[in-house]
Amino acid sequence: MTAPLSPEALDADGLRRLARARLAAAPPADAFSSPLAKRGDHALDGLSLDPQIVAAARPAAVLAPIVPRPEGLTVLLTLRSTALRSHSGQVAFPGGKIDAGETAEQTALREAREEIGLAAELVEPLGWLDPYLTGTGYRVAPLVALIDPAFAPTPNPAEVADAFETPFAFLMDVANHRLEERQWHGRTRKFYAMPYRERYIWGVTAGILRNLYERLFT
DSSP, rough: OOOOSSSSGGOOOOHHHHHHSBSSSSSOTTTTTOOOEEEEGGGGOOOOOOOOHTSEEEEEEEEEEEETTEEEEEEEEEETTSSSSTTOOOOOOOSOOTTTOOOOHHHHHHHHHHHHHHOOGGEEEEEEEEEETTTSSSEEEEEEEOTTTTOOOOOOTTEEEEEEEHHHHHHHHHGGGGEEEETTTEEEEEEEEEEEEBBBOBHHHHHHHHHHHHHHHH
């Protein structure tokens, strides 16, 4: 299937068709056990990771919610509470670690409900991106989904300071994918950043969005 020339060309139906053709129907069978990790915080630095460390990463899942608006698709993101111990104040997708007995999809939906009040019946799963290995020891399975545009987020203040929408076309425009670097644990680390207005979208969230761009439009 040939991708449209521009993300602006996509509406909900177009995204459904593209997702069916380009995204995985389920996470890989070894999504949380493979000693290899193609996607992750390490990828842009060309680091070779110890397979045992990779395999020991904790399973997690996030929901990448896309909202069909009359003016175009948007991506719903959250701003994590500054009271959280990890990644406080950062832009993120709803998500978290997979509890015992849960599937990745159940986790993504549960976390979205707990964090922003998104009921499962308002979510239309479209497909999965590649598992993403974080520098904090999680292997994240991202579920891309359409959500009902009538949904109004109710952030859980213990976890989420704000929920906001960013134009899908902006996030899927490679011109907005900045490659930046900073010192971390004595090493220069590279990462994607997609600043939009006052929001600094970077790190894991930007890496997952970059994967979405590559899967849909390249």
